[in-house]
């Protein structure tokens with residue numbers, strides 16, 4: 513009995529913490545990216561939603577961290593120029609390991625959140 517209510521409590525806690533970290537409901541561990549918001553709006557593309565989990569089940573952490581990306585949200589100075597030159601997402605999204613970065617809306621797929 514005690515055990516069961518502990519389980520229920522910890523599940524509720526996970527739910528609350530998970531909900532609090534994200535204003536919008538998304539798949540677990542997706543990363544919303546908008547540090548270049550002004551340029552993205554100018555170019556009329558949406559914000560980027562990086563499906564972290566989707567990538568994590570396909571690649572070991574060390575494929576990306578820290579050679580390609582620092583493990584801190586918003587700390588990687590990603591630009592389309594770098595991607596097209598084969599850096600950041602472009603290490604794989606180059607038409608060889610994964611589809612190339614010409615399909616804008618596959619990455620720029622989510623509405624901007626309200627400005628902080």
Ligand code: HEC
Nearest residue numbers: 543562567568571572573575576581583584585586587588
């Ligand atoms: C395909 C590349 C890739 C793989 C594989 C990957 N990550 Fe990440 N990870 C990223 C990117 C991109 C970001 C966001 C960086 C940014 O916003 O500049 C990130 C961010 C993070 C963050 C910071 C989150 C935050 O809120 O600041 C952590 C922690 C992290 N990854 C852990 C992991 C772990 C643990 C694994 C393996 C289980 C892993 N990552 C595998 C690409 C990857």
Ligand code: HEC
Nearest residue numbers: 560562563566571575600601603604605609610611618619
């Ligand atoms: C280590 C290689 C690697 C890196 C780095 C990488 N990706 Fe991917 N990504 C892949 C592969 C492989 C796929 C699956 C391609 C396929 O299905 O043809 C994929 C698929 C995707 C998808 C589609 C997911 C789905 O549900 O079908 C999105 C969106 C995406 N990547 C965004 C990004 C973004 C944004 C970055 C940079 C922040 C990035 N990727 C960096 C390898 C990578």
Ligand code: HEC
Nearest residue numbers: 545546547548551552555590591592601605613615616619
């Ligand atoms: C593989 C994923 C991916 C694809 C495909 C992609 N982008 Fe991006 N783009 C990103 C990421 C990641 C950022 C940086 C997001 C951030 O941190 O703000 C970005 C940033 C941008 C920016 C702002 C920064 C800069 O470089 O000026 C513009 C504008 C942009 N993208 C336009 C496009 C257009 C247009 C296309 C299609 C031709 C495209 N993107 C395709 C991932 C992608």
